[in-house]
Amino acid sequence: MARTQAQLEKEDKERDLAFKQALHGKTGAEKQGFMAMMGKDHAAQKLAVDSYFKHWDNKASAEETEETRKARRDEYATLTRHYYNLATDLYEYGWAQSFHFCRFSKGEAFRQALARHEHYLALKMNLQEGMKVLDVGCGVGGPAREIAKFSGVNITGLNNNDYQIERATAYAQKEGLSHQLNYVKGDFMQMSFPDNSFDAVYAIEATVHAPSLEGIYSEIFRVLKPGGVFGVYEWLMTDKYNNDDPHHREIRLGIEQGDGISNMEKIDVALKAMKAAGFELELNEDLADRPDELPWYWPLSGELKYMQSIWDFPTLARMTHIGRGIAHRFVGALELIGIAPKGTQKTADSLAVAADCLVAGGREKLFTPMYLMVGRKPAK
Numbered sequence: 001m002a003r004t005q006a007q008l009e010k011e012d013k014e015r016d017l018a019f020k021q022a023l024h025g026k027t028g029a030e031k032q033g034f035m036a037m038m039g040k041d042h043a044a045q046k047l048a049v050d051s052y053f054k055h056w057d058n059k060a061s062a063e064e065t066e067e068t069r070k071a072r073r074d075e076y077a078t079l080t081r082h083y084y085n086l087a088t089d090l091y092e093y094g095w096a097q098s099f100h101f102c103r104f105s106k107g108e109a110f111r112q113a114l115a116r117h118e119h120y121l122a123l124k125m126n127l128q129e130g131m132k133v134l135d136v137g138c139g140v141g142g143p144a145r146e147i148a149k150f151s152g153v154n155i156t157g158l159n160n161n162d163y164q165i166e167r168a169t170a171y172a173q174k175e176g177l178s179h180q181l182n183y184v185k186g187d188f189m190q191m192s193f194p195d196n197s198f199d200a201v202y203a204i205e206a207t208v209h210a211p212s213l214e215g216i217y218s219e220i221f222r223v224l225k226p227g228g229v230f231g232v233y234e235w236l237m238t239d240k241y242n243n244d245d246p247h248h249r250e251i252r253l254g255i256e257q258g259d260g261i262s263n264m265e266k267i268d269v270a271l272k273a274m275k276a277a278g279f280e281l282e283l284n285e286d287l288a289d290r291p292d293e294l295p296w297y298w299p300l301s302g303e304l305k306y307m308q309s310i311w312d313f314p315t316l317a318r319m320t321h322i323g324r325g326i327a328h329r330f331v332g333a334l335e336l337i338g339i340a341p342k343g344t345q346k347t348a349d350s351l352a353v354a355a356d357c358l359v360a361g362g363r364e365k366l367f368t369p370m371y372l373m374v375g376r377k378p379a380k
């Protein structure tokens, strides 16, 4: 079916900052994970919940229409911003400060594996000390801090969510990395940076939030200096994904709704988008296809037999069905008595659906969160 191009949403940075202040108050720099979740403004949280879930409630994959999907793409920026308004604390509580998946090696601790995935991208992009680098969709800055330490580069983190920027800024300060890192609020489809600004740009599991891959890759191409390099871990449906198969569609929609994604594409679309944007593709590989003994999705599958370090138990236990069940019911009870804001359990349950669909997508090889592409902007 022919697709109408998504409109870009009009930015309003003052409105977004005021909303961040209203919803998150002082939780941004002062509270962590679970405690931060309890400190939200209830009315503002309701607005974020309604604004996010209006795109998903009563819209099952079997009845999904192109109009429904277009409405999500048209509101990609608001949809993603509110998703992270709702999900950031849960991510930090139940995962880490690096919001991405990774490959796992035997004997390797969870955080070490996350960091290795970040180092691997820096290596493949050949990042060198002193380079001016852009991190597109930087989350709370876990990867930027690691890559800044690993490669000695200076990184600008771009993010459309003020709450994440506040947290990323506080973490950078705490780790004494403020001289190498700075954060900018903005929509990655319409960046405020001039043409030819950066030596390198990377995006770790972030550009999937764009309404169009060609749109985001073209914008990245624009801000890269000639000869500059772009490296990305992309979330994509594989060639095995069949859009006419109801089971496949259910998995894709489950991932999209629980992960704030307006439109997830297949591998061939991403490859064409890189070319159309003007990149010379130097590397493309689905890292999920490597014959690893420990699959990338295992922490979400709750298979603790794969755990490599006993010190990981407190984090990994939270991701199991039991761990999730206890935490989600607990926040549900707090919601009932008015301590947690309304919608906390709904958000957590939606993440749990996403987790199951991510695992199913991984097991059935329908989905990858680590399609690696490295492209270069021609020097002339």
Ligand SMILES: CC(C)=CCC[C@@H](C)[C@H]1CC[C@H]2C3=C(CC[C@]12C)[C@@]1(C)CC[C@H](O)C[C@@H]1CC3
Residues within 6 Å of the ligand: 090, 091, 093, 094, 095, 098, 099, 100, 101, 205, 206, 208, 235, 259, 260, 300, 318, 319, 324, 327, 348, 351, 352, 354, 355
């Ligand atoms: C959304 C994108 C593009 C990237 C984020 C990838 C992952 C870091 C997240 C995807 C699903 C998330 C879930 C959790 C943490 C972060 C993810 C793995 C939880 C484990 C957080 C704690 C909750 O109780 C359950 C969540 C399940 C999904």
